[in-house]
Amino acid sequence: MPIEWLPEARQLHLHSxxxxxxxxxxxxxxxxxxxxxxxxxxxxxxxxxxxAPFPGFDNRTGDPVPLVVPTPDRGDYRVxxxxxxxxxxxxxxxxxxxxxxxxxxxxxxxGLPSTYVESDGEADTVEIRLADEPTGLEVVVRASIFRDxxxxxxxxxxxxxxxxxxxxxxxxxxxxxxxxxDWHLVTMTGAWAREREPVDRPLxxxxxxxxxxRGASGPDTNPVLILRRPMTDETTGEALGLALVWxxxxxxxxxxxxxxxxxxxxxxxxxxxxxxxxxGASFTTPEAVVVxxxxxxxxxxxxxxxLFRERLARGAWRxxxxxxxxxxxxxxxxxxxxxxxxxxxxxxxxxxIELFVLDDGWFGQRDSDDSxxxxxxxxxxxxxxxxxxxxxxxxxxxxxxxxxxxxxxxxPRSRLFEAHPxxxxxxxxxxxxxxxxxxxxxxxxxxxxxxxxxxxxxVLREAAVDYVKWDMNRNLxxxxxxxxxxxxxxxxxxxxxxxxxxxxxxxxxxxxxxLFESCASGGGRFDPGLLAYAPQAWASxxxxxxxxxxxxxxxxxxxxxxSIGAHVSAVPNHQVGRITPLETxxxxxxxxxxxxxxxxxxxxxxxRAAIREQIAWFRARREVLQxxxxxxxxxxxxxxxNETAWLAVAPGRGRAVAAWFRVRSRPMxxxxxxxxxxxxxxxxxxxxxxxxxxxxxxxADAGVRGGDELMVAGLLVDPDPRxxxxxxxxxxxLFDLERI
Ligand code: DGJ
Numbered sequence: 001m002p003i004e005w006l007p008e009a010r011q012l013h014l015h016s017x018x019x020x021x022x023x024x025x026x027x028x029x030x031x032x033x034x035x036x037x038x039x040x041x042x043x044x045x046x047x048x049x050x051x052a053p054f055p056g057f058d059n060r061t062g063d064p065v066p067l068v069v070p071t072p073d074r075g076d077y078r079v080x081x082x083x084x085x086x087x088x089x090x091x092x093x094x095x096x097x098x099x100x101x102x103x104x105x106x107x108x109x110x111g112l113p114s115t116y117v118e119s120d121g122e123a124d125t126v127e128i129r130l131a132d133e134p135t136g137l138e139v140v141v142r143a144s145i146f147r148d149x150x151x152x153x154x155x156x157x158x159x160x161x162x163x164x165x166x167x168x169x170x171x172x173x174x175x176x177x178x179x180x181x182d183w184h185l186v187t188m189t190g191a192w193a194r195e196r197e198p199v200d201r202p203l204x205x206x207x208x209x210x211x212x213x214r215g216a217s218g219p220d221t222n223p224v225l226i227l228r229r230p231m232t233d234e235t236t237g238e239a240l241g242l243a244l245v246w247x248x249x250x251x252x253x254x255x256x257x258x259x260x261x262x263x264x265x266x267x268x269x270x271x272x273x274x275x276x277x278x279x280g281a282s283f284t285t286p287e288a289v290v291v292x293x294x295x296x297x298x299x300x301x302x303x304x305x306x307l308f309r310e311r312l313a314r315g316a317w318r319x320x321x322x323x324x325x326x327x328x329x330x331x332x333x334x335x336x337x338x339x340x341x342x343x344x345x346x347x348x349x350x351x352x353i354e355l356f357v358l359d360d361g362w363f364g365q366r367d368s369d370d371s372x373x374x375x376x377x378x379x380x381x382x383x384x385x386x387x388x389x390x391x392x393x394x395x396x397x398x399x400x401x402x403x404x405x406x407x408x409x410x411x412p413r414s415r416l417f418e419a420h421p422x423x424x425x426x427x428x429x430x431x432x433x434x435x436x437x438x439x440x441x442x443x444x445x446x447x448x449x450x451x452x453x454x455x456x457x458x459v460l461r462e463a464a465v466d467y468v469k470w471d472m473n474r475n476l477x478x479x480x481x482x483x484x485x486x487x488x489x490x491x492x493x494x495x496x497x498x499x500x501x502x503x504x505x506x507x508x509x510x511x512x513x514x515l516f517e518s519c520a521s522g523g524g525r526f527d528p529g530l531l532a533y534a535p536q537a538w539a540s541x542x543x544x545x546x547x548x549x550x551x552x553x554x555x556x557x558x559x560x561x562x563s564i565g566a567h568v569s570a571v572p573n574h575q576v577g578r579i580t581p582l583e584t585x586x587x588x589x590x591x592x593x594x595x596x597x598x599x600x601x602x603x604x605x606x607x608r609a610a611i612r613e614q615i616a617w618f619r620a621r622r623e624v625l626q627x628x629x630x631x632x633x634x635x636x637x638x639x640x641x642n643e644t645a646w647l648a649v650a651p652g653r654g655r656a657v658a659a660w661f662r663v664r665s666r667p668m669x670x671x672x673x674x675x676x677x678x679x680x681x682x683x684x685x686x687x688x689x690x691x692x693x694x695x696x697x698x699x700a701d702a703g704v705r706g707g708d709e710l711m712v713a714g715l716l717v718d719p720d721p722r723x724x725x726x727x728x729x730x731x732x733x734l735f736d737l738e739r740i
Contacts, residue, residue, distance in 0.1 A: 409474070426478045
């Protein structure tokens with residue numbers, strides 16, 4: 001069992017791989033956390049850890065060691081994990097251990113996405129009950145540990161067993177007190193079209209946080225905290241990763257107090273949240289996932305990738321090779337009709353595309369972004385014979401059919417808004433802020449969720465959709481729902497997300513064979529919460545290959561490449577105007593859920609032939625790329641950012657694909673060797689550069705090489721552009737590796 005209970009020490013020890021999570025009941029009955037970090041032996045008491053005869057964790061007058069659920073106003077002067085106000089108006093809870101239950105497996109959280117197991121042998125769970133007698137608040141700390149992954153998950157369930165209303169103001173999913181601050185904190189920043197850029201800073205006294213108040217996880221941040229030791233790099237050193245399985249407002253924070261201990265907390269953002277817990281009612285926090293490695297960030301990412309791909313994503317498409325799609329958005333925007341779409345699809349089919357996706361503009365009277373969201377009936381001006389007929393024509397070509405929807409919104413110019421103005425978020429008597437000319441439906445209202453289920457199901461059924469792109473193009477403002485009294489408006493953002501998850505649950509259950517892709521103006525809600533429903537997400541509206549190097553590289557810190565939607569688009573690029581070679585665009589996009597987003601009818605014969613070859617090449621390596629282990633070899637965020645290199649290695653190590661990208665061409669750079677990882681050191685691999693070329697660099701790298709040589713000496717890259725053949729800016733080279 002990966003959970004050990006030592007009754008004499010009153011200690012729980014959750015352990016897996018390099019991770020030990022030790023929780024103990026203190027003399028006072030409070031729940032302590034004497035250790036979270038490297039692996040410790042079982043069968044021993046660690047109650048003495050955390051205590052010190054000098055200031056540090058004892059920077060408090062209450063309980064002496066780190067607590068699992070720190071509360072305010074009782075002598076611990078750091079940021080709290082749980083703030084609940086009782087009838088007397090005080091948050092000074094006194095949570096004492098009542099009992100605990102260890103069980104095999106891992107339970108689902110009510111109404112919330114979470115990681116899961118397929119058999120009870122994969123994980124153990126302990127539920128530890130604490131109680132605050134004066135208020136009657138019961139707190140269940142739920143901690144699961146995976147047997148074969150260094151992963152712990154945490155969530156809390158609060159139940160009001162007292163007679164009076166309790167007000168929950170802060171309910172972090174996890175708090176970890178680390179005994180020192182010798183860490184760098186890595187968070188993600190960015191904006192629309194440049195999402196998920198890592199920011200790496202040493203900890204310092206005070207608080208450092210990353211947070212969202214948008215009602216979505218946001219393009220400018222991500223519900224993830226990574227802590228690495230100063231010497232930790234991709235392949236060596238200790239690292240911790242925390243991720244919240246949640247798609248809304250969150251707070252991730254590290255507080256270093258004057259004695260240089262570090263408190264890490266992650267959960268729903270208290271700034272935009274309160275919850276009224278009526279007598280008898282319960283509230284469950286989202287799940288936090290905590291991962292540990294002592295072999296560097298690459299290893300930390302491997303654990304996240306495996307967990308998210310295999311035990312967070314669900315459904316028929318989880319393990320299946322994803323179809324190569326063509327999306328019409330950048331090809332036509334709103335300007336299309338059925339014949340035009342079929343014309344595009346026919347050429348796409350000839351190129352080898354497998355799935356045609358009809359994006360925005362097929363419903364209501366939507367010729368631009370200023371109308372019709374909410375009116376999920378086909379626009380007969382564009383598609384006179386309906387969506388079913390279009391889908392049939394596309395299928396007749398031999399392609400699968402996919403459709404775009406944006407369920408959570410209503411345009412002010414829509415029949416839905418005319419009929420139900422009370423269904424959008426907004427504060428009565430106040431201005432309602434529009435963004436992209438649209439309003440947000442009140443998904444905290446179950447009637448709205450029912451309506452959307454009823455409105456969308458027949459459309460998706462009529463088209464028998466093979467794929468759904470679920471978009472969300474604005475953030476929340478004036479978050480107020482008429483379904484709740486004024487004192488409960490602090491619940492709306494949370495309840496909104498529960499509504500979104502419920503709608504996802506219903507539609508994914510009604511269409512179990514349909515592949516869902518989430519999207520929020522690109523990567524505005526690219527988070528673990530939605531991965532539980534949609535195994536892939538449109539990573540960014542920015543389709544420029546060079547920008548994508550950064551976006552996809554950053555995302556790969558925690559997200560598997562099978563989840564990262566990546567498309568080849570036209571040049572000049574529609575977002576940044578850059579002109580990059582077609583082969584570079586493809587070389588970047590194959591490291592993702594691969595597709596095209598351009599008008600193939602406008603391509604010349606040479607480009608069509610090149611795309612045909614790209615697709616054939618990808619098909620033969622799709623499983624290596626989508627199911628293999630992904631490694632970051634060179635980072636666009638390091639040095640001058642001129643080079644990026646990636647590697648995907650198939651399970652079993654028989655095949656691999658490496659990629660090297662150079663942004664700017666430089667004369668006489670000097671040879672550089674790209675060392676690979678994770679290969680079979682005793683195997684011999686046939687290395688084939690791609691696209692086929694007779695240039696000097698290809699000639700130097702092609703051939704049969706030992707796995708040891710490829711890892712120790714590496715491949716030759718970045719030789720002088722005059723000789724290598726890789727002339728000009730924005731070049732890419734792929735290397736196919738096959739063990740012989
Ligand atoms: C934003 C998405 O990210 C785009 O791909 C596209 O679907 C548009 N919305 C459509 O309005």
